[in-house]
Amino acid sequence: MKFWQKTFISVMVLFIIAFDLTAWLIVRESTKQLQINEIQTVKNEYYIIKNSISERLKSASKYYTELNADNIAQYLIPYAQYYEQQGISMVLSIDGVQSYNNFHEDMDLPAPGEDIEFLNINNNSYLLISESMDLQNHKIQFIYIKDESALSHYRHEMAVYAIRISIVISCVLAAFLIFFLLMLTRPLRMLNKGADEITKGRYQQRVNIKNRDEIGEFAAKFNLMAEHIEQHIDQLTEVSAEKQRFIDYFSHEMRTPVAAIVGYAELLKYAELDEDKRLMALDYIMNQGTRLQNLSAKLLQLSVLKKKDYDKQSISLNNMFKNIEDGLIPAYQHKDVKFHYRLECDLIYGDPDLLQCLFQNLVENAVKACSQGGNIMIQSIMENSRQKVTITDDGVGIPADDIPYLFEPFYRVDKSRARKYGGAGLGLALCKEICDIHQAEIRVRSNDKSMIWEKGTEITIYFTTNLQHDDTSAILPV
Amino acid sequence: MAKIMIVEDEPAIADLLAVNLQLVGHSAVCCDNGELLMEMLNTSRPDLILLDVMLPGKDGFTLMKELKPLDIPVIFLTAKDRMDDKITGLKLGADDYIVKPFVTIEVLTRIETVLKRCKKSSSTFELNNLEINFDEHSVRMDGIPVELTVKEFSLLEVLVKNKNIALSRERLLEMIWGYDFPGETRTVDVHIQKLRKKLNLEDNIKTIFKVGYRLEVKP
Numbered sequence: 001m002k003f004w005q006k007t008f009i010s011v012m013v014l015f016i017i018a019f020d021l022t023a024w025l026i027v028r029e030s031t032k033q034l035q036i037n038e039i040q041t042v043k044n045e046y047y048i049i050k051n052s053i054s055e056r057l058k059s060a061s062k063y064y065t066e067l068n069a070d071n072i073a074q075y076l077i078p079y080a081q082y083y084e085q086q087g088i089s090m091v092l093s094i095d096g097v098q099s100y101n102n103f104h105e106d107m108d109l110p111a112p113g114e115d116i117e118f119l120n121i122n123n124n125s126y127l128l129i130s131e132s133m134d135l136q137n138h139k140i141q142f143i144y145i146k147d148e149s150a151l152s153h154y155r156h157e158m159a160v161y162a163i164r165i166s167i168v169i170s171c172v173l174a175a176f177l178i179f180f181l182l183m184l185t186r187p188l189r190m191l192n193k194g195a196d197e198i199t200k201g202r203y204q205q206r207v208n209i210k211n212r213d214e215i216g217e218f219a220a221k222f223n224l225m226a227e228h229i230e231q232h233i234d235q236l237t238e239v240s241a242e243k244q245r246f247i248d249y250f251s252h253e254m255r256t257p258v259a260a261i262v263g264y265a266e267l268l269k270y271a272e273l274d275e276d277k278r279l280m281a282l283d284y285i286m287n288q289g290t291r292l293q294n295l296s297a298k299l300l301q302l303s304v305l306k307k308k309d310y311d312k313q314s315i316s317l318n319n320m321f322k323n324i325e326d327g328l329i330p331a332y333q334h335k336d337v338k339f340h341y342r343l344e345c346d347l348i349y350g351d352p353d354l355l356q357c358l359f360q361n362l363v364e365n366a367v368k369a370c371s372q373g374g375n376i377m378i379q380s381i382m383e384n385s386r387q388k389v390t391i392t393d394d395g396v397g398i399p400a401d402d403i404p405y406l407f408e409p410f411y412r413v414d415k416s417r418a419r420k421y422g423g424a425g426l427g428l429a430l431c432k433e434i435c436d437i438h439q440a441e442i443r444v445r446s447n448d449k450s451m452i453w454e455k456g457t458e459i460t461i462y463f464t465t466n467l468q469h470d471d472t473s474a475i476l477p478v
Numbered sequence: 479m480a481k482i483m484i485v486e487d488e489p490a491i492a493d494l495l496a497v498n499l500q501l502v503g504h505s506a507v508c509c510d511n512g513e514l515l516m517e518m519l520n521t522s523r524p525d526l527i528l529l530d531v532m533l534p535g536k537d538g539f540t541l542m543k544e545l546k547p548l549d550i551p552v553i554f555l556t557a558k559d560r561m562d563d564k565i566t567g568l569k570l571g572a573d574d575y576i577v578k579p580f581v582t583i584e585v586l587t588r589i590e591t592v593l594k595r596c597k598k599s600s601s602t603f604e605l606n607n608l609e610i611n612f613d614e615h616s617v618r619m620d621g622i623p624v625e626l627t628v629k630e631f632s633l634l635e636v637l638v639k640n641k642n643i644a645l646s647r648e649r650l651l652e653m654i655w656g657y658d659f660p661g662e663t664r665t666v667d668v669h670i671q672k673l674r675k676k677l678n679l680e681d682n683i684k685t686i687f688k689v690g691y692r693l694e695v696k697p
Contacts, residue, residue, distance in 0.1 A: 248558060255557040259579035260490035266582050270644035271501055284490045
């Protein structure tokens with residue numbers, strides 16, 4: 001059963017019980033008051049009449065020798081007849097002998113008593129007073145009986161009225177109550193609907209409830225919760241997508257060389273090939289094998305990186321870059337690429353092997369990006385108490401769309417993963433790992449007007465770990 | 479026999495496929511990106527397209543949408559083997575979907591199946607003085623029909639469709655007699671002998687030591 005229905009029924013039941021109980025109590029009390037008044041009135045009347053008759057009988061007894069049932073009746077009759085219209089009956093008896101009785105019911109008349117009595121005969125109620133007076137040594141009993149059906153009638157009428165009123169008011173109350181309750185619970189229904197929508201996956205759903213009561217508070221918290229859920233789900237989706245991308249690219253990088261190797265081996269076995277084709281097949285087998293080898297070596301590096309014990313020392317950037325440059329001579333010589341250095345901060349603190357790997361990768365990328373007569377600038381300066389190392393080239397650059405994904409494993413700008421610029425797309429992922437290990441931040445800019453040569457790519461690494469000192473830095477001629 | 483377009487950006491794979499296709503008698507054309515493909519299709523239409531999914535620029539699935547109305551059979555060739563990708567590929571209207579790494583014979587067989595389905599497969603073949611008709615299941619030597627059993631003809635057909643590629647006895651047994659065949663590979667040897675005798679193909683059906691049998695035909 002719904003909340004508003006439960007509330008409605010409870011209130012209605014309570015109201016009806018309360019109202020009817022009150023009405024009943026009031027009717028009962030007012031009937032009681034009326035009764036008390038009535039009794040008082042009846043008593044007064046009785047005594048007046050009784051005294052009157054008493055006086056008359058006293059003066060009458062002078063004229064009569066003997067009072068008896070016959071001669072006393074006349075003194076009562078005027079009263080009896082008069083009061084008959086009011087539903088009052090009287091009985092007079094002398095020494096037990098009935099003199100006058102205009103009560104229409106048959107009954108044994110009670111002996112004189114002190115108190116007023118209630119009678120109930122044939123569903124009619126009566127008030128009865130019975131007392132005696134002594135006269136001439138006779139016991140004269142005077143009984144007064146009043147029909148009280150008016151009173152019970154009153155009571156009955158009041159009860160009926162109370163019931164009718166209760167019904168009318170209940171209906172009105174019911175109508176208002178329903179309207180009011182539905183209005184109050186409307187925010188709850190809105191919350192319900194909101195929750196439904198979110199369950200169905202529409203996480204951007206919010207609830208529009210403006211009031212400040214408890215439900216309003218809840219609604220505000222609900223919205224906040226939904227906000228967090230949406231953000232969290234977005235994050236998870238992103239992470240999941242990233243993982244899937246990794247798997248896709250990884251499997252492609254693995255499968256393609258394997259397919260080539262297997263395919264050419266099959267060809268050599270099953271087909272008769274001329275010498276050219278035979279050599280082509282064998283060359284491919286060797287190349288693709290090497291490619292797989294490089295791939296697995298880089299992957300291994302990537303996974304092992306996290307577990308290594310790092311051996312941090314102070315290293316000279318000057319020396320390191322010189323080594324790297326020399327190692328790359330065969331790669332850049334024919335392109336006539338020029339290296340420029342601005343190493344204001346020569347020393348860097350970190351793991352030598354890792355840093356070598358990091359800078360090697362970056363410089364290699366720069367060399368690959370350069371075209372004939374290209375330029376590469378390598379800088380190391382202090383900026384806001386952070387050491388900033390920058391490698392800039394004026395080569396082919398990177399499209400803006402690709403920059404967010406650049407450091408993801410296997411990500412390559414050229415999505416076909418073709419070998420034109422070489423590599424499997426793991427170099428930058430490795431670099432990012434190494435930077436993370438050194439708590440350094442790596443950033444990329446490309447084809448930006450504020451760069452040195454305006455075109456090309458600029459990679460900046462901000463080192464925050466144990467910084468070195470002021471000091472002597474080798475500034476090399478540009 | 480058929481003209482096949484290879485759309486693949488990995489030169490190793492593209493060359494591998496081209497060589498194999500040429501061996502069995504198809505002609506192969508290569509290109510390595512979607513734009514080039516659409517241009518080339520303007521000038522001449524191949525009988526079948528082998529389409530890699532991961533291509534530079536437009537990927538294979540996007541290209542498929544443009545290829546569908548051209549009504550050329552397409553087989554996807556790719557390293558992505560997730561069920562979603564396979565379903566996407568087939569739903570887009572491809573005729574088949576092959577995952578790398580692949581077995582060359584499998585690729586060739588599937589190509590043959592698709593060509594047959596699209597009626598682009600040639601129904602006859604001529605070799606020396608023989609005229610083989612695959613639809614009729616008949617062979618004529620100098621115009622005179624030669625009697626061959628069902629299995630002998632099947633064997634001949636397989637050798638022809640995979641010419642210049644050696645097929646092992648096990649594979650022949652599988653392809654012609656089925657997986658459940660309880661017999662041994664001797665059956666294959668016997669049938670090969672019969673074919674050689676009946677059709678004068680001693681010089682063409684070569685025994686490759688430790689490998690299998692190969693029908694050699696100059697391309």
